[in-house]
Amino acid sequence: MKVLIVDDEEHVREGIKLLGQWEEHEITDVIEADSGEQAIALIEDHGPEIIFTDMKMPNIDGIALLEWIKENSPSSKTIVVTGYDDYHYMRKAIHFGSTDYILKPVDPSILNDTLVRAVTQWKKEEESRKVHNSSYRLINEMKPIYRDRKLTQLMNNYLLNQSIYEEFGFHLTREYEVGIVRVDESIIRSFGGDRDLAYFSILNVINEMLMAEENGVAFRYLSNKWEIIIIFWNDFERITSLLTALHTAIRRTLDVSCRIARGCKVSSIDQLMNSYEHAKNSLLLSNVLDQNKVKVYGEQDVLASALLINMMDYNSKIEEALQVGKFEAFLPVFNEIITAFESQNYLSLKQILHFEQEYQLLSQHWLKRYHIPYTINNGPEYVLSFFYNQDGQFQLAKYVERKKREVKRFLKVVKRYSKQNNRDVIYEIEQYLQQNFHRDVKLQEISERFYLSREYISRKFKQEFQENISDYMVKVRMNKAKSLLLNEELKIYEIANMIGYHDDKYFRKVFKKVEGITPNEYRSLTV
Numbered sequence: 001m002k003v004l005i006v007d008d009e010e011h012v013r014e015g016i017k018l019l020g021q022w023e024e025h026e027i028t029d030v031i032e033a034d035s036g037e038q039a040i041a042l043i044e045d046h047g048p049e050i051i052f053t054d055m056k057m058p059n060i061d062g063i064a065l066l067e068w069i070k071e072n073s074p075s076s077k078t079i080v081v082t083g084y085d086d087y088h089y090m091r092k093a094i095h096f097g098s099t100d101y102i103l104k105p106v107d108p109s110i111l112n113d114t115l116v117r118a119v120t121q122w123k124k125e126e127e128s129r130k131v132h133n134s135s136y137r138l139i140n141e142m143k144p145i146y147r148d149r150k151l152t153q154l155m156n157n158y159l160l161n162q163s164i165y166e167e168f169g170f171h172l173t174r175e176y177e178v179g180i181v182r183v184d185e186s187i188i189r190s191f192g193g194d195r196d197l198a199y200f201s202i203l204n205v206i207n208e209m210l211m212a213e214e215n216g217v218a219f220r221y222l223s224n225k226w227e228i229i230i231i232f233w234n235d236f237e238r239i240t241s242l243l244t245a246l247h248t249a250i251r252r253t254l255d256v257s258c259r260i261a262r263g264c265k266v267s268s269i270d271q272l273m274n275s276y277e278h279a280k281n282s283l284l285l286s287n288v289l290d291q292n293k294v295k296v297y298g299e300q301d302v303l304a305s306a307l308l309i310n311m312m313d314y315n316s317k318i319e320e321a322l323q324v325g326k327f328e329a330f331l332p333v334f335n336e337i338i339t340a341f342e343s344q345n346y347l348s349l350k351q352i353l354h355f356e357q358e359y360q361l362l363s364q365h366w367l368k369r370y371h372i373p374y375t376i377n378n379g380p381e382y383v384l385s386f387f388y389n390q391d392g393q394f395q396l397a398k399y400v401e402r403k404k405r406e407v408k409r410f411l412k413v414v415k416r417y418s419k420q421n422n423r424d425v426i427y428e429i430e431q432y433l434q435q436n437f438h439r440d441v442k443l444q445e446i447s448e449r450f451y452l453s454r455e456y457i458s459r460k461f462k463q464e465f466q467e468n469i470s471d472y473m474v475k476v477r478m479n480k481a482k483s484l485l486l487n488e489e490l491k492i493y494e495i496a497n498m499i500g501y502h503d504d505k506y507f508r509k510v511f512k513k514v515e516g517i518t519p520n521e522y523r524s525l526t527v
Contacts, residue, residue, distance in 0.1 A: 004048040036060025055082040151219040178275035179230040185385030257392030284350035288394035311358035356380035369451030
């Protein structure tokens with residue numbers, strides 16, 4: 001705690017400093033002011049909890065100072081110290097909330113008794129303030145959450161009680177219209193990654209304007225983490241101009257550009273979702289290459305006929321380029337995709353989200369295929385957020401260059417991991433063959449399981465084991481047959497079936513070719 005002593009006489013200030021039992025009351029700082037003006041400056045800088053003040057001072061006297069403290073630092077406890085036993089001063093001290101009134105010369109016991117009362121009273125009031133502030137903060141934190149939850153339920157066709165509609169200023173009318181404000185990851189990043197702060201700030205701007213117009217309410221749509229919804233209930237002919245004003249206000253106040261879309265007008269509250277779907281469709285079909293600074297869209301502003309380009313359609317060409325293993329082989333694929341985008345001069349939000357999602361799926365497939373231990377943690381929304389400029393326009397050229405760098409890096413990683421893992425993979429294939437010796441394992445099955453071409457598997461297997469896979473499998477089967485022939489209870493045809501031969505005559509033929517004797521002869525020699 002801090003104490004401020006205000007008196008124009010230095011010896012009085014020194015006397016109070018010497019007489020006060022400060023440490024006993026957890027007071028760590030005792031500061032001084034020789035005038036009312038200096039006292040005000042120190043109170044603003046230090047915020048002392050206890051203030052001793054004289055009444056008779058030049059310029060700003062004790063009465064004026066008490067009045068200022070009551071207005072600007074009401075939590076501070078004041079103690080008047082004066083040489084004038086005057087009812088006028090006492091009445092003023094009481095009026096401005098002073099804890100006590102001490103006469104000069106100061107009696108040490110009276111000073112410290114008064115100090116005890118002031119400190120005790122301040123601590124009691126501070127505890128009360130903390131409880132009040134905590135409750136007030138909780139109410140203010142909970143109210144937006146409560147509003148968002150209830151109005152999200154309303155959007156999803158949960159009808160609310162009449163009192164809840166009134167609480168949010170919601171008007172029950174015959175017609176409604178829904179607007180969507182998109183809060184994407186680039187906007188969240190503008191708020192230091194604090195999603196709650198972003199929504200809170202944008203909603204404040206929107207609802208302030210809606211309250212002035214008295215024609216709608218906005219809330220965070222909890223069913224979709226990138227959306228704020230506005231429900232309008234009148235002045236439908238002005239909604240586009242109002243949304244334009246909202247976009248401008250958000251941009252001017254928060255320096256972010258939100259994409260906004262309006263839906264169709266509906267005739268009842270249980271049809272709000274229909275209006276929402278119209279707005280959502282307009283939002284998804286909006287052109288992310290649009291150079292207009294105001295990003296407000298309706299059905300008339302979007303190109304519904306734009307074709308959806310699928311990256312999966314290029315998978316075979318991507319696979320061919322990967323087999324070549326050089327970046328130059330990818331350039332025709334890149335150029336073909338970009339030409340498809342640019343030929344329409346229209347790139348919808350839906351298209352770019354779809355494309356990035358497919359790109360990530362294919363990336364995961366190829367990473368798995370080449371046994372590269374890497375996981376894609378960030379979804380399409382997060383990745384794309386880095387390619388919007390300050391006006392909310394998507395920077396396609398920058399996005400393409402990023403993809404090219406990623407492909408170059410991927411090819412380098414594939415090359416490095418291939419050298420490290422190829423030998424290990426061949427031994428994994430050998431173990432797989434030994435575990436499945438009893439059935440006919442095709443080369444295509446091995447290729448699909450280990451994400452390697454059949455030609456590569458055949459070549460590498462022979463390099464490592466000096467024989468091809470079919471000869472190796474015959475050897476494994478014959479070794480197993482020899483161990484089974486030691487059991488006299490097993491018939492030859494049973495052994496043949498157990499190691500994958502359904503024709504025991506063919507088994508006998510193969511066994512003799514490999515071992516030089518028949519299975520029966522081998523049994524007679526070893527049993």
